[in-house]
Amino acid sequence: MTRAGAGAGAGAGVRSADPAGIDWVLARMRALEAGLPPRDGVAVFNRVYLAVTQEVARRVTAGGFGDRAAAAELDVRFARRYLHAVDQAAAGRRPPACWRPLFQLRGHPAVQPLQFALAGINAHIGHDLALALADTCRARGLEPRALEGDFNRIGALLVAMEERIREELMPGPDILDVADPLTHLVGSWTLEAARNAAWASFRALWALRALPDLTEELTDRVDASVGMVGRCLLTPLG
Template sequence: MAETIDDVIDVLSGIVSDARRDADRVGYFAALYRQVTVEIRAGIRDGLFDDGPRMDRFDAVFGNRYFDARDAWRRERGGPRCWREAFGLLADPDAVIVQHLLLGVSAHINLDLAVTAARIAPGEEIHGLRRDFLLINDILARVLLAVQRAVGEVSPYLWLLDEFGGRTDERLLDFSIRRSRQEAWHNAVLLAGQGEAEREVTAGLLDVRAGVLARLVARPGGLVRPALALIRSGEEDDVPKVIAHLDRAMAAAG
């Protein structure tokens, strides 16, 4: 279990390394997540946040929710609904890279973020967390821009999603994430004001909603399905190569 942000980065680095060795698509989201976490750590060290030690604890609790969900899936195909959708798609050779990224990002933001914020800052303390919570949007935007470019280099037909009526990776990885983080803040305030039993019920409802959103990403309908098939036909098939490419996104942008 991670106790600091350094621990989170170490565990994520291990997941990325193992995924490259095993050609495991879990490394796609892990590579994105590792880079976001590295940028947050840099922000803490540079004094970006009002309360750096609190953000260090926040990141550890947040990271452990991902690690716990991954462990539950590997043990018994268990864990939160939204994470089961994400991990369940890893073995699907027809899924496109951006689906794996979106499923991980969606589960972590639409469920884990609010739960973590309420745990770190319960009750009235939650209001003092708001500025630091929202600062993460800027870090996410910077990392996601780099990752979008990296995805486009290994998935050259991704623009077809826009042509066929779906949202492009840029819109989905920017606007939707910002909107989801806004909703996560409102949910965090709600959870922070609840008792333990009520909080557990609310978290379960958030997971149901996040699971529905995940299914829409994992198994879209309409014209998006043939678009995804065309996108997949042009994608790089070498999983370790894709992981390594995504994991270098920030350095390449640098």
């Protein structure tokens, strides 16, 4: 089975078009929040992701997406990849390469909360999103263009959240000091660029879906490259 195929199986426990699956995701994230020390790197990302998922759930309920059922399914399949990585790490198994830096450095005292948040977002958007989009298209019999509108709506929400995250988690008063190592480091990565790359990866995976060897190779390379970016984002700064 290819990596992409395995990803489809990981989401099989969620029925298609079942918005209640978002409630399950929220319950898992809240349980993680309650069970982790606040300064833990995974806890920092989890708080950010919980806030995003709560807003997505609100908009799904309010009819804020073009295809409510598809948006709910995408949200759940997307979140399950993060939660699966959490479960793998908790069981002593190796999570995907994109997630390893966060789990390996989650307790490092010289890594700032903002770095943990951005490293988690990088892993999730840069690697998991493309696979979740492909899983959703397969499960619902859709073509990529059917998800593009809601992808952009979620993207606008994420970009707004990124701005808030940077404001809330950036330490100290000198956030515009370009000579500061943290300012320089986190300024080298943007969610918008990661989101655009995720859409391109999704389109490539979808075009290669009948060629499992190439699909697996592309998935592995994206995983490794996103992991390398995550490692850079988590550079200890003292």
